[in-house]
Amino acid sequence: xxxxxxxxxxxxxxxxxxxxxxxxxxxxxxxxxxxxxxxxxxxxxxxxxxxxxxxxxxxxxxxxxxxxxxxxxxxxxxxxxxxxxxxxxxxxxxxxxxxxxxxxxxxxxxxxxxxxxxx
Amino acid sequence: xxxxxxxxxxxxxxxxxxxxxxxxxxxxxxxxxxxxxxxxxxxxxxxxxxxxxxxxxxxxxxxxxxxxxxxxxxxxxxxxxxxxxxxxxxxxxxxxxxxxxxxxxxxxxxxxxxxxxxxxxxxxxxxxxxxxxxxxxxxxxxxxxxxxxxxxxxxxxxxxxxxxxxxxxxxxxxxxxxxxxxxxxxxxxxxxxxxxxxxxxxxxxxxxxxxxxxxxxxxxxxxxxxxxxxxxxxxxxxxxxxxxxxxxxxxxxxxxxxxxxxxxxxxxxxxxxxxxxxxxxxxxxxxxxxxxxxxxxxxxxxxxxxxxxxxxxxxxxxxxxxxxxxxxxxxxxxxxxxxxxxxxxxxxxxxxxxxxxxxxxxxxxxxxxxxxxxxxxxxxxxxxxxxxxxxxxxxxxxxxxxxxxxxxxxxxxxxxxxxxxxxxxxxxxxxxxxxxxxxxxxxxxxxxxxxxxxxxxxxxxxxxxxxxxxxxxxxxxxxxxxxxxxxxxxxxxxxxxxxxxxxxxxxxxxxxxxxxxxxxxxxxxxxxxxxxxxxxxxxxxxxxxxxxxxxxxxxxxxxxxxxxxxxxxxxxxxxxxxxxxxxxxxxxxxxxxxxxx
Numbered sequence: 085x086x087x088x089x090x091x092x093x094x095x096x097x098x099x100x101x102x103x104x105x106x107x108x109x110x111x112x113x114x115x116x117x118x119x120x121x122x123x124x125x126x127x128x129x130x131x132x133x134x135x136x137x138x139x140x141x142x143x144x145x146x147x148x149x150x151x152x153x154x155x156x157x158x159x160x161x162x163x164x165x166x167x168x169x170x171x172x173x174x175x176x177x178x179x180x181x182x183x184x185x186x187x188x189x190x191x192x193x194x195x196x197x198x199x200x201x202x203x
Numbered sequence: 204x205x206x207x208x209x210x211x212x213x214x215x216x217x218x219x220x221x222x223x224x225x226x227x228x229x230x231x232x233x234x235x236x237x238x239x240x241x242x243x244x245x246x247x248x249x250x251x252x253x254x255x256x257x258x259x260x261x262x263x264x265x266x267x268x269x270x271x272x273x274x275x276x277x278x279x280x281x282x283x284x285x286x287x288x289x290x291x292x293x294x295x296x297x298x299x300x301x302x303x304x305x306x307x308x309x310x311x312x313x314x315x316x317x318x319x320x321x322x323x324x325x326x327x328x329x330x331x332x333x334x335x336x337x338x339x340x341x342x343x344x345x346x347x348x349x350x351x352x353x354x355x356x357x358x359x360x361x362x363x364x365x366x367x368x369x370x371x372x373x374x375x376x377x378x379x380x381x382x383x384x385x386x387x388x389x390x391x392x393x394x395x396x397x398x399x400x401x402x403x404x405x406x407x408x409x410x411x412x413x414x415x416x417x418x419x420x421x422x423x424x425x426x427x428x429x430x431x432x433x434x435x436x437x438x439x440x441x442x443x444x445x446x447x448x449x450x451x452x453x454x455x456x457x458x459x460x461x462x463x464x465x466x467x468x469x470x471x472x473x474x475x476x477x478x479x480x481x482x483x484x485x486x487x488x489x490x491x492x493x494x495x496x497x498x499x500x501x502x503x504x505x506x507x508x509x510x511x512x513x514x515x516x517x518x519x520x521x522x523x524x525x526x527x528x529x530x531x532x533x534x535x536x537x538x539x540x541x542x543x544x545x546x547x548x549x550x551x552x553x554x555x556x557x558x559x560x561x562x563x564x565x566x567x568x569x570x571x572x573x574x575x576x577x578x579x580x581x582x583x584x585x586x587x588x589x590x591x592x593x594x595x596x597x598x599x600x601x602x603x604x605x606x607x608x609x610x611x612x613x614x615x616x617x618x619x620x621x622x623x624x625x626x627x628x629x630x631x632x633x634x635x636x637x638x639x640x641x642x643x644x645x646x647x648x649x650x651x652x653x654x655x656x657x658x659x660x661x662x663x664x665x666x667x668x669x670x671x672x673x674x675x676x677x678x679x680x681x682x683x684x685x686x687x688x689x690x691x692x693x694x695x696x697x698x699x700x701x702x703x704x705x706x707x708x709x710x711x712x713x714x715x716x717x718x719x720x721x722x723x724x725x726x727x728x729x730x731x732x733x734x735x736x737x738x739x740x741x742x743x744x745x746x747x748x749x750x751x752x753x754x755x756x757x758x759x760x761x762x763x764x765x766x767x768x769x770x771x772x773x774x775x776x777x778x779x780x781x782x783x784x785x786x787x788x789x790x791x792x793x794x795x796x797x798x799x800x
Contacts, residue, residue: 096580096606100587107591139572168575188575189582192590 086132086203087111091121091148092166093140097188101135104192105199118143122151125158132203135195136182138167138175146177153181162202166190222508229504233497240493244486251482256444256458259403259471263460266397266405267469271462273311274355277370280305281384285374288317289381298326311392313367316385320347325382339369339385346373346383355465356409366390366423368415390415390422402477403457408434408468415467430470433459437468446475514538518546521553530557562735569735570621570749577614581607617749623682624734624751627758634762635676638786641705641712642670644677648684649703658697659718661688664704671705671712674786675763683759683767686752687716687779693748694738695720695776707785711765714781722773731769732757 088105092098093116102112113131115121117140125131138145145165152158165182184198219227284305288298302315306328309315317326322343345351354371368388374381393416397405407416408430417424430438432447437459444458457472514537524532533553536546584607591597626632649661673680684703691701695718704715723731723738730736735750760767765783 094576094580096610097576097583099606100580100583104587104590107594168572168579188579190579191586192583193586196590 085109085111086199087113087129088199088203089113089115089121089124089131089134091115091118091134091136091140091145093117093137097137097166100192101195104195108196108199110199110203117141118145118148121148125152125161130157130161132161133199134161134163135199136163136165138165146175149177149181164195164198164202221512222505225508226501226504229500230497233500237493237497241490244490247489248482248486251485252478255473255478255481256456259458259473260444260460262403262405263458263469263471266407266471267460267462270393270397270407270467270469271464274370274465277309277386278353278372280309281370281372281386282374284315284317284384285372285382289374289376295326299328302326302328309386311388311395313387313389314385316383316387318343318383318385320380320382322383339371342369342371342385343383346371347380355467368393394418394421402481403471403473404455406431406434406470406472408438408470410438410466412438430468431455431457431459431472433457433472434468434470435459437461437470438466447472511539511542514542514546518542518549521549525553525556530560566735566749569737570617573749574614574617577610577617580610581614584610620749620751620755623755624749627755632679632758632762634679634759636674637677639673639675639677639680640670641673641680641714641783644681645684645703645705645714648681648688651681652685652688652692655689656692659692659695660698660700662700662702664702665706671707672786673712673763673765673783675783676759679759680763680783683756683781684714684716686756687781689748690752691716691718691720691777691779694718710785711782712785714783715778716781717776717778719776721777722775723769723771723777724773725771728769728771732767 088110090098090101090105090112092101092114098114098116102114105112113124113128115124118136119142121134121136122143125134136145136148145167149163149165152161162183163181164184164186165177166186166188168188183202186194186198284301287301298317302317306312306315315328316324316339318324318339320343322340342354342356345354352373354369356369356371366389368390369385370388371383371385373383393407397407397416404418405416406414406418409415412430412435414424414428414430414434416422428450429435431449433443433445436443438461440461440463442458442460444456446454446456449455454475455472456475456478457470459468459470461468514534517537518534521532521534530553533550534546536543536550584603588597588600588603597603645663649663652661688701688703695701699719702715702717704713704717706713706715721738727738731738732753734754736754737748737750757767760781760783763783765781767779767781769777769779771777
């Protein structure tokens with residue numbers, strides 16, 4: 085039973101993740117881009133895990149992770165990076181800033197296993 | 204003719220490059236001239252020999268003339284002196300004065316004498332001479348005995364061994380010998396009288412065939428040495444030329460000329476080998492020039508063609524480099540204008556290729572990215588359903604599967620977009636030619652759009668009561684309107700209005716789609732219709748799509764004989780206009796449509 089923040093702009097994927105994790109017994113909160121995600125992190129109770137998509141408008145996953153890793157209180161929260169293929173290694177955030185990587189397209193079982201491992 | 208072209212030699216000649224051809228041409232042109240010169244080398248050799256012969260002749264004549272004049276001048280002087288002496292019945296002192304005054308006029312003379320008939324020197328200049336020269340005795344004897352009136356001869360001084368040239372003249376008064384005038388010239392000084400020769404040897408030979416003067420000795424030659432055959436023949440009065448072997452067994456050639464007034468002869472000759480060598484040099488020189496011209500011409504042709512070919516080779520290298528994938532391969536235009544123009548054209552083409560390459564790469568990246576999202580959604584969805592089914596049938600199964608179906612449609616739509624774009628590129632658009640009611644098409648498009656999204660209010664104007672018919676492909680036209688509609692909603696804020704208007708004119712119908720969105724900057728109004736172009740999205744969202752919609756739309760509209768363009772004001776909104784030619788048919792009348800102009 086953990087509090088999980090999902091930051092994902094693709095409606096279908098966000099919905100699937102939320103449904104699955106809730107059915108698995110977790111408490112799910114959603115944000116549709118990095119900025120709103122950051123706002124929730126700063127204003128609401130801290131989650132136990134963050135699932136964040138790499139490519140999002142306004143503020144992408146890399147920017148978000150780099151931001152929270154320098155903020156007290158937030159920097160310890162484990163994060164799972166979700167991504168499709170990226171054009172180059174430079175678009176990735178530093179390896180230390182995330183604890184797991186899930187590639188699209190993914191099966192929900194993979195997500196559940198990863199979440200189980202990190203919370 | 205065909206057989207000629209099949210010939211192996213003809214083929215290999217045709218494959219000869221520019222350099223080979225130009226060099227070949229140069230050689231063909233220059234060769235006759237130089238070849239001619241080479242061929243005539245032998246004639247030039249003979250020509251040179253002939254010239255040398257003529258030069259020798261001229262020299263011989265010059266020597267002869269000069270020497271003859273000298274001698275005759277001395278005779279005349281002596282005669283004048285004698286006459287003066289006889290007439291004036293001069294005293295010794297007077298004679299000496301006269302002689303002393305004359306001597307400086309003849310710098311070659313040693314002495315001028317006035318003697319009595321028996322040889323006693325009566326007066327002399329310079330005046331130190333006295334007594335009778337034993338050597339002259341012979342002359343006096345001959346004169347006294349009446350053998351000769353005038354003697355020109357060479358003597359060798361008994362005491363000093365020096366050779367001298369003597370001209371003696373008998374002086375008579377009323378037939379009676381009263382004295383002799385004598386002029387003495389050292390042979391050595393004769394070279395002042397004899398013109399300088401250039402490599403040739405001059406021999407002056409007296410009546411007795413004694414060589415009085417020879418260039419080699421700068422004086423007389425010994426009595427043991429005979430005169431050369433040319434001089435000998437000339438002594439007999441015969442001008443001649445030819446070859447002879449000298450006492451050293453060397454071959455000489457030259458001319459012999461008689462000095463008829465003196466009874467002497469002159470020969471001018473040169474060693475044959477030298478003569479031939481000189482002529483040979485001349486021939487070789489001109490041969491060398493001819494060869495040099497050929498070589499220079501070939502060198503010039505080779506380097507000239509190299510200058511022409513270098514830019515061509517650079518162009519070739521750049522083309523190969525480009526074809527191997529080096530997108531930055533370009534050429535610096537240079538060389539002849541035609542080649543420079545080709546280079547510029549190549550650069551332009553390379554720019555275009557690089558641009559297309561970039562576009563294609565971007566497109567593939569975008570396509571992969573765009574296609575992945577619906578795929579991910581579908582997989583996520585299905586895996587969730589699968590997982591849920593382990594716990595028993597989920598309640599929302601129908602809803603979930605509906606979402607999957609929508610994602611599949613989305614995917615399908617993207618794939619169609621790609622297919623359409625390729626078809627357009629290949630030119631396989633395959634537009635149908637049927638009567639199409641634009642109002643129906645518009646309504647269908649709006650309907651389909653509303654299924655996809657409902658964030659915008661779409662209003663139709665003039666659609667229901669204006670029946671406009673065109674000839675074409677209803678499905679494709681519907682696609683065009685959906686694309687324009689899709690863009691309008693993508694680039695305008697949620698909740699804003701989109702107005703679609705249908706208007707019919709004399710020969711055309713216009714469909715206008717107006718939104719209140721971001722607008723399009725003026726410089727991009729045409730660019731939006733280009734392949735892979737996706738407008739900058741100020742809201743920050745990924746615009747989605749592949750940038751092919753408007754590109755295909757334009758091709759379809761122009762395929763129908765119409766036009767499509769955009770008008771816009773940034774920050775206010777955009778208006779897309781599709782204009783199509785109307786099709787007036789009996790079918791339209793039959794269907795009872797109301798054609799409202």
